Amino acid sequence: MIWKTIKVNFHRLGSPPTFYRLAQVLAPWLWAGFAVCAAIGLYQALYVVPPDYQQSDSFRILYIHVPAAWQAMAGYVVMAILAVIALVWRIRTVEIMAMAGAPIGAAFTFICLATGSLWGRPMWGTWWAWDARLTSMLVLLFIYLGIMGLYAAFEDRRKGARVACILILVGIVNIPIIHFSVEWWTTLHQGATIRLFSGESTMHESMMPPLIWMTIAVKLMFGAALLDRSRNDLLDQDRRKGWVQARLGESA
Amino acid sequence: MIPDFEYAFYLWTSYGIFAAVIAWQFVQPRLRKRRIEAEVREERALQTGSYE
Numbered sequence A: 001m002i003w004k005t006i007k008v009n010f011h012r013l014g015s016p017p018t019f020y021r022l023a024q025v026l027a028p029w030l031w032a033g034f035a036v037c038a039a040i041g042l043y044q045a046l047y048v049v050p051p052d053y054q055q056s057d058s059f060r061i062l063y064i065h066v067p068a069a070w071q072a073m074a075g076y077v078v079m080a081i082l083a084v085i086a087l088v089w090r091i092r093t094v095e096i097m098a099m100a101g102a103p104i105g106a107a108f109t110f111i112c113l114a115t116g117s118l119w120g121r122p123m124w125g126t127w128w129a130w131d132a133r134l135t136s137m138l139v140l141l142f143i144y145l146g147i148m149g150l151y152a153a154f155e156d157r158r159k160g161a162r163v164a165c166i167l168i169l170v171g172i173v174n175i176p177i178i179h180f181s182v183e184w185w186t187t188l189h190q191g192a193t194i195r196l197f198s199g200e201s202t203m204h205e206s207m208m209p210p211l212i213w214m215t216i217a218v219k220l221m222f223g224a225a226l227l228d229r230s231r232n233d234l235l236d237q238d239r240r241k242g243w244v245q246a247r248l249g250e251s252a
Numbered sequence B: 001m002i003p004d005f006e007y008a009f010y011l012w013t014s015y016g017i018f019a020a021v022i023a024w025q026f027v028q029p030r031l032r033k034r035r036i037e038a039e040v041r042e043e044r045a046l047q048t049g050s051y052e
Helices: A002-012 A016-048 A057-089 A092-124 A132-153 A159-173 A174-185 A205-237 A240-252 B008-048
Strands: none
Touching: A016 A057, A016 A092, A016 A132, A016 A174, A016 A205, A016 A240, A057 A092, A057 A132, A057 A159, A057 A174, A057 A205, A092 A132, A092 A159, A092 A205, A092 B008, A132 A174, A205 B008, A240 B008
């Protein structure tokens, strides 16, 4: 019974007007959640947490660098799940969501690389090093850009989305490479500081709260931006359909 | 009050990049939505001949 209800609601989300309405309601709440979590996180990161005994204040960059890095990878995993659903069930709204994730993921990867570089200059003495973690993260940025380019290259948006979904699934191999790069190779980049499932985190607990708040914030932001972009793509693709005409007629 | 940090240039540049990218992620979809809606209205006006 519950399974059937879930299944019916899942398929109902495939209806563009239903998805559009849901996204319209959800997105502002996610943006509001992001604003609250980010405000708390940034306040703690800049005013509450003491300077690190070795890195001084430069370690505060990690409060945006680490959540951005995690989200760049988590966003890709979300896109891969959406790509599988899109390829198996051929649900157009899911295809659109998978494609809408790419520019947001690229944005987080860019934040990660740029802030990492800005942290690396005073701490490592260089803006960039071709080590495994940095290079695999750069490859992730190129994969995101490749997905966006491939999707845009097709005049038939659905065909473009299906080809790009296959590229997403091929590119997923880079995610474990990024994660384990610091263990598989000798890298300038430090090893895992925060361990969720195995072992103890080497970060002092007094420095953890801003990281947790910022991590939640960027996850909410990813969701909000994903819904915003998906809504726009739906609107663009269905611009001559009745539900869009009726919706714009109402808002005119 | 703006805190006085060591490595301030690197720190504030990082936070600035973060703020700019997030702001763009918020603004860009809204600008695109306005553009699409304007185009749809324009198309409809061309078909109906009514610009009201």
